[in-house]
Amino acid sequence: MALSVVDLYARVLPRTNCGECGFPTCMAFASMVVSKKLPLKGCPHLSAEAVSRYQPELDAQHAAGKWTQRDLSADALAWARERAASMNLADLPARIGGELTEVDGRPILVLPYFQGVIHIGREGIRTADGGELGRWEQVFILNHMAQGGSRRPTGRWKSLQEIPNTVSKIKSMHAHVEEPLRERFAGHKGELAAAARSIGGVDVTAETESVDLAFHFQPLPRVPVMLLFWDGDGGSGFGAEVKLSFDETITEHLDIESIMFLSEHLANLLLNR
Ligand code: SF4
Structure with a gap:
């Protein structure tokens, strides 16, 4: 075979x-x-x-x-669909949030996703206006549906290094998320704040110690992400740094591949504003 x-x-x-x-x-x-x-x-x-x-x-x-x-994405999507196939939509709001409703007589889970919502049904995952999510984005949502536990965020933040079994991802996080953000926004704190607000980030700098900027994002109901920014000397970019932090419950809701996907997706949204 x-x-x-x-x-x-x-x-x-x-x-x-x-x-x-x-x-x-x-x-x-x-x-x-x-x-x-x-x-x-x-x-x-x-x-x-x-x-x-x-x-x-x-x-x-x-x-x-x-x-x-x-095409690897087609394989990954087929596998994620298989993994999620036995799930009952009605069980999902208690685990991952969102609201169950009906569209054209069919049950649909309306799930907040970044600033908008997505519609999850037996036929697939779509944006609120009926557009189709990319394959990797669907894999990410399906994996969250399959894995998502019911625990709500506790508000205790952890860096990727503090999450178990993430050693192999530290370099990727630096290369694909933190460094591109640092390069783009070093010396441009105001632009980072504007980009973060434009994708639904909430400025929590005043409540966060020793940072130049802190923004709270809520990509999924049970999955908050914090972006921390230090602007170094603010001019040449020397000493600037960007870090993402995750709620301590994140591994109950996302596997490590999905944490990386989410982080890269967030970085791309900020970089493309
Ligand atoms: S295939 Fe997986 S387990 Fe084997 S060496 Fe590569 S990363 Fe490690």
């Missing part, structure tokens, strides 16, 4: 995202094995039995040209 990226990720790889294969996540490694014919033994944590069992299957599908260059 052929192995898709999701099969390999869900059934074969350890899913610890340790990065020792040279890729930041097990999903990224799985994608390279399936689409670029990378040998399975590149993951040092697989047993010899697992390699000798699955490598011949991979060799056969590579020879048949199956799934090479496949």
Whole structure:
């Protein structure tokens, strides 16, 4: 039987995202094995039995040209949909927030998402005006639906470093979120504040110690994010710094991949204002 990226990720790889294969996540490694014919033994944590069992299957599908260059987002969305398929929409408001309603006789969960709302139904996830969310954004929401616990935010903030099992993501957070924001907004505190307000951020600088700016975002009802900014010398950008903080309950609502997606999405929204 052929192995898709999701099969390999869900059934074969350890899913610890340790990065020792040279890729930041097990999903990224799985994608390279399936689409670029990378040998399975590149993951040092697989047993010899697992390699000798699955490598011949991979060799056969590579020879048949199956799934090479496949779009990873399509696979990830199929897997996330499968994961969320057994959920009852009526159970979701108690866990992840939002409100259950009916549109054209069909049950829909209306879920606040950044400044707007999204509509979640059996047919898929759409924006309030009927537009379709991007594939990765749908994967993110489906994973939140599958994982989301019912605990509400406590107001105790943690940096990514303080959240367990995030070591492999610290560099990505710096490279893809904190550094681009620092480069863009060092010396431009007012522009960062304007960008943050324009996407629904609430200025909490006055209640936050030792920062030049602090903004509270509420991308999802159970998932707040805090952006902290120090402007260094304010002119050359020397010493400027940006950090994201998360409520201590975040891992009950999002897995680490989803935390990274959310952080990069927030950074992109700010950078593209
Ligand atoms: S080495 Fe790569 S594939 Fe193996 S567990 Fe670590 S991140 Fe996953």
